[in-house]
């Protein structure tokens with residue numbers, strides 16, 4: 030399936046590379062020539078470019094036949110849908126000053142899309158809007174989108190932005206093609222079947238500016254042969270920056286399309302190329318004039334590192350919205366525990382923290398006489414009990430362990446584990462909610478892992494507040510504190526997925542999601558911190574106002590919501606977390622959280638983005654509310670926890 034996506038374990042070819050062609054009414058020949066040339070699909074005009082509706086009587090040639098590139102029968106349905114992307118006539122200009130051109134454009138656009146739908150093409154490329162005003166074009170495309178079944182429309186946008194340090198203060202001279210895309214998609218109400226085909230040119234904008242596009246719905250990169258350099262042997266190659274961009278496109282399942290004429294004389298198939306003439310002669314094969322561009326792109330793909338094991342494991346979760354767990358209100362299932370337990374990195378960090386705490390709490394000379402009371406609260410099926418016992422063995426300290434767990438199903442596993450591992454002498458199992466347990470003695474160390482993707486969102490603060498009654502006054506909590514973080518992101522796929530539910534509830538819910546097709550627009554900032562034990566009368570309600578600055582060279586950008594993370598200090602310098610700049614490597618227990626915005630907010634360079642976040646506590650639930658107050662005010666999301674809350 031050529032118009033597909035990169036799969037988790039399949040990276041060793043460059044299957045998704047197309048070629049842009051001119052109009053040719055011999056579609057079977059056009060397709061076979063290009064497929065034999067090594068391309069997977071063609072981006073081909075569907076209609077004779079000389080055709081204008083107004084030149085033909087009644088919009089047809091009199092016989093009622095429009096000048097399309099052959100009939101639907103010239104290719105099989107599988108060939109049409111799997112190997113042809115329709116290229117809508119580039120002359121169309123729906124915002125022309127000339128009314129005749131506007132009218133002709135509208136008729137032609139609708140005819141071509143209707144034909145493409147009839148052929149079941151997967152996508153059509155729409156020409157770049159001719160001027161900065163595109164309202165009529167967008168209106169017409171939006172009308173079409175309302176009736177399209179599954180076909181995608183890819184709006185062709187040149188990848189260009191003038192530098193902010195170009196010295197040109199006149200805003201009319203500043204080009205940022207992202208603005209054109211943004212106007213168009215706003216006019217089309219963020220329609221999920223409207224995407225971008227980016228024209229990659231010789232020069233590239235700044236890295237920050239390019240980064241924005243990875244959160245947008247970009248489906249194809251049109252790489253002009255003019256943007257290739259020439260290597261020492263005369264073959265096409267790309268600049269380092271272009272290479273990096275192309276690899277980024279591959280990573281985001283963006284299809285490549287080679288466009289333009291052959292401009293490198295050594296391209297295979299070129300009669301001037303002696304070496305290639307020989308090859309052609311010897312092998313008796315036809316080589317496509319753009320083959321060496323395709324080979325170079327394929328080489329970049331093949332040179333990419335294979336996905337690390339963890340990324341492969343997480344591949345199927347990319348950009349897939351999940352409801353956060355509610356481990357307090359619900360009982361976790363065996364499968365969920367099993368996934369946790371595979372994350373050895375997490376338990377290694379806990380073991381390191383417990384070892385450190387044991388060594389500091391019990392001096393060497395008391396190692397054999399002093400027994401430390403350690404309570405694992407929220408023990409699940411026992412991995413933290415094991416980590417504690419291994420820490421005791423490693424440090425030569427003596428332990429008495431209580432494993433407190435409120436899930437009766439996990440208690441069954443804990444009992445069998447204690448027998449299997451011969452822990453009877455050391456471990457006592459307590460089937461109880463930690464907030465109501467009457468402990469027989471006080472703990473030196475309280476170990477818990479009640480953390481959600483946003484740190485406190487699985488109600489660790491409330492549970493540990495309830496458990497600290499049985500911690501000695503000088504006792505240690507592992508973790509000792511945790512902090513949540515957020516950052517603004519462009520995430521058009523996530524936004525459309527939330528929007529597809531067509532209700533307020535989904536826009537006011539936080540999701541757990543393996544973020545992939547997103548642009549992180551500013552460094553993350555800390556939000557709420559909780560420390561344990563907490564003996565002050567401080568409540569667990571919180572409020573934070575955050576100012577984000579999007580780097581100026583990014584240009585304008587769309588904020589679809591906020592990515593949330595956490596970092597936890599387990600003990601002293603031992604931490605674990607998922608905040609990108611300090612994330613614990615190879616740990617997979619937590620994906621980030623996503624707080625969506627009901628209406629995406631466009632931020633201009635230099636204008637601060639002000640975000641407010643509240644953690645609210647009621648007698649039966651805890652919830653977050655959030656809003657933006659600059660550059661525009663959004664509604665406060667999730668007032669009173671009406672859509673999303675965590676049960677106490």
Ligand SMILES: C[S@@+](CC[C@H](N)C(=O)[O-])C[C@H]1O[C@@H](n2cnc3c(N)ncnc32)[C@H](O)[C@@H]1O
Pocket residue numbers: 356357360361366369370406407408409410411412413433434435436439461462463464477478479480492
């Ligand atoms: C995120 S899981 C961690 C389980 C285990 N420690 C691990 O690392 O695999 C949290 C566990 O805490 C338990 N839990 C949550 N709140 C609790 C409470 N108030 N009292 C007792 N157990 C609780 C849940 O049932 C769940 O088994």
